[in-house]
Amino acid sequence: xxxxxxxxxxxxxxxxxxxxxxxxSILDKGLVIDAYVRVSLVGIEVLTVDARVVIASVDTYLRxxxxxxxxxxxxxxxxxxxxxxxxxxxxxxHKTKGALEAAGDKLRDFAGDGGSRREHASRxxxxxxx
Amino acid sequence: xxxxxxxGQARGSRDKASGSGKQKGxxxxxxxxxxxxxxxxxxxxxxxxxxxxVVASDDLAALVSDVDCSGSFGSPEDxxxxxxxxxxxxxxxxxxxxRFGAVLTDDEAVIHELLDAHSDExxxxxxxxxxxxxxxxxxRYDEDAILGEVLSENEEMADLREQIRGADKDATRDQxxxxxxMISEAVAAKREEDTRALGDAMEGHCVASAVREPAHELDAVxxxxxxxxxxxxxxxxxxxxxxRDWEKRIELRLLGPMAAYDFVGATExxx
Numbered sequence: 001x002x003x004x005x006x007x008x009x010x011x012x013x014x015x016x017x018x019x020x021x022x023x024x025s026i027l028d029k030g031l032v033i034d035a036y037v038r039v040s041l042v043g044i045e046v047l048t049v050d051a052r053v054v055i056a057s058v059d060t061y062l063r064x065x066x067x068x069x070x071x072x073x074x075x076x077x078x079x080x081x082x083x084x085x086x087x088x089x090x091x092x093x094h095k096t097k098g099a100l101e102a103a104g105d106k107l108r109d110f111a112g113d114g115g116s117r118r119e120h121a122s123r124x125x126x127x128x129x130x
Numbered sequence: 131x132x133x134x135x136x137x138g139q140a141r142g143s144r145d146k147a148s149g150s151g152k153q154k155g156x157x158x159x160x161x162x163x164x165x166x167x168x169x170x171x172x173x174x175x176x177x178x179x180x181x182x183x184v185v186a187s188d189d190l191a192a193l194v195s196d197v198d199c200s201g202s203f204g205s206p207e208d209x210x211x212x213x214x215x216x217x218x219x220x221x222x223x224x225x226x227x228x229r230f231g232a233v234l235t236d237d238e239a240v241i242h243e244l245l246d247a248h249s250d251e252x253x254x255x256x257x258x259x260x261x262x263x264x265x266x267x268x269x270r271y272d273e274d275a276i277l278g279e280v281l282s283e284n285e286e287m288a289d290l291r292e293q294i295r296g297a298d299k300d301a302t303r304d305q306x307x308x309x310x311x312m313i314s315e316a317v318a319a320k321r322e323e324d325t326r327a328l329g330d331a332m333e334g335h336c337v338a339s340a341v342r343e344p345a346h347e348l349d350a351v352x353x354x355x356x357x358x359x360x361x362x363x364x365x366x367x368x369x370x371x372x373x374r375d376w377e378k379r380i381e382l383r384l385l386g387p388m389a390a391y392d393f394v395g396a397t398e399x400x401x
Contacts (some may be wrong), residue, residue, distance in 0.1 A: 019206050020266070021385055022213045024345055024352075029160070029391035030229035039401065059346055061310025064277070068291055071277050 137212065140334035155233040156240055157197040159215050160389065161252050163225040164191045172215055175208040177201055182215055185237050187245040190252050194218065194240060197233060204231070213388070220389035224259040226252060227389040249310060261359050263335060264393065265386035267328060267369055275379050276348070278317035283313070287312050306325070324380065325351045331372055335364045340392040350380045354392035362387070 155203040157175055172182040174195030184191045193215065193244070209230060216227045234240050245252070280289050288308040294302045325341060328351045332339065334353040344352060357365050366384065373382040 019210065020345065021266075022209050023268070023393045024268075024342065025388065026209060026213050026216075026227070026230040028229070030227045030389075031394045032229050058307055060314060061249065061307045062303075064310035064313040065294060065306035066276055067273055067279065068313070071274055071397075072279075 144309075153199040154236070155197050155199045156194050156229050156236055158232045158234060158240060158244065159193040159195075159212060160219065160228050161245070162191050162219065162223055163194060163258065164189050166191060166219070166223050168193070172218075173211065173337070174215065175211050176203060176334060178203070179211065184241045185245075187241040188249065190245045190249055190256075192240050192245060193225070194237070199233060216389040216391075217387070220263055223388055224256045224262070225389050226394050227391050233355060257392055259393075261386035262298050262354055262356055262390065263359070263362075264354055264390040265362075265365055266342075266352070266354050266388070266392075267332075267384055269324070269328075269376070269380040269382040270346065271320070271348045271350045271380055272378060273348055276317060276320065276350075277313065279379070280313055280320065284312065284316065285338070287316070317347070321350055322383055323377075325353060328353055328372065331368050335361050335368055337361075338393060342392070350376075351382075356390055356393045384396065 157180070159182070162184075166184065168182055168184055174182045174197070175177040176195070176197040178198075179198060180194055181197035182195050185194050186192075212230050216225060219225045220227075234244065243305075274299070281291060287309060290305050290312070293305045294309065299306070321344060329339060329341075332355060336357045338356040340354045342352040342354060355365065369382065369384045373380075376382060
């Protein structure tokens with residue numbers, strides 16, 4: 001048996017979302033052997049805490065409430081007093097709509113692929129895009 | 131910095147332990163069958179990165195690299211290297227991935243304290259993983275879509291929304307917090323519902339599954355699946371189907387194949 005380097009992992013830097021996926025898999029998953037002699041590694045603790053804490057907080061709630069406010073602007077045109085419907089609000093509306101359309105396009109591309117997005121090289125196939 | 135070499139008498143000295151300032155260790159990525167060999171050069175963790183090599187004992191081997199324990203450690207590059215090495219190996223042979231950060235004092239410790247001390251356990255776990263890999267299905271709610279969905283299903287939330295609309299932020303702080311809390315709870319209920327739907331859809335297309343904790347407040351589904359080689363196409367088909375069903379609601383991604391991170395350790399493989 002042999003082990004080959006993955007073919008598709010070009011030299012590019014990892015994307016932020018890619019790193020999040022990596023953290024999800026290797027920081028609190030995987031085999032832990034209590035008997036081994038672990039050397040104290042300070043940096044990891046900090047990173048773990050930063051990456052893993054997802055706790056509903058007042059900040060989260062306020063952010064959701066704010067998001068709902070924005071949602072109103074984009075979806076309901078009637079009843080908005082003129083003094084609110086100024087340039088700033090118009091800008092926000094346009095922005096939200098654009099983001100929605102972009103998300104739709106992305107999903108269509110995904111579905112149209114006839115397959116799922118893969119983040120790693122295919123199995124037992126390598127070297128086609130180095 | 132010229133800290134690496136001491137002049138004069140230190141040169142050629144056998145006294146490695148004291149005064150060198152460097153503490154070497156052997157970093158362990160995972161456990162594989164002993165007949166595995168690393169054919170290509172793979173750079174491991176640490177700075178400078180050591181080359182990945184194999185330390186074997188009887189039927190088992192560990193994928194390791196040298197690491198300087200006095201240096202900094204745990205950078206994004208290190209995390210990515212750890213995972214890429216394990217995933218590329220897992221695509222070819224069974225591997226038990228160790229959690230990030232396992233360092234032993236030297237190769238001798240790897241053989242005696244790790245491989246020999248757990249040989250039965252490791253051999254059994256590797257047999258379970260023969261011809262199996264892990265995939266992760268990860269979905270993120272489209273914020274506007276999920277907010278619209280939960281608001282349309284609850285009158286109290288709709289009322290609160292009216293109260294805060296265009297109102298002074300400080301004056302309506304309580305209402306905002308209450309509304310946000312209700313949304314947070316509603317999204318959690320949606321998450322549970324959609325995770326169940328994903329599990330139902332994958333029924334019969336995987337050997338085992340493990341639900342992961344949400345890593346983001348808008349996470350919709352986050353589940354690891356252990357699948358056999360002949361199930362991989364089915365998995366892609368099922369996930370593509372769900373992605374179409376959930377279009378505009380959830381951005382769904384299929385990650386893998388990867389090492390079986392979620393199916394080793396505390397939980398028994400294949401359970």
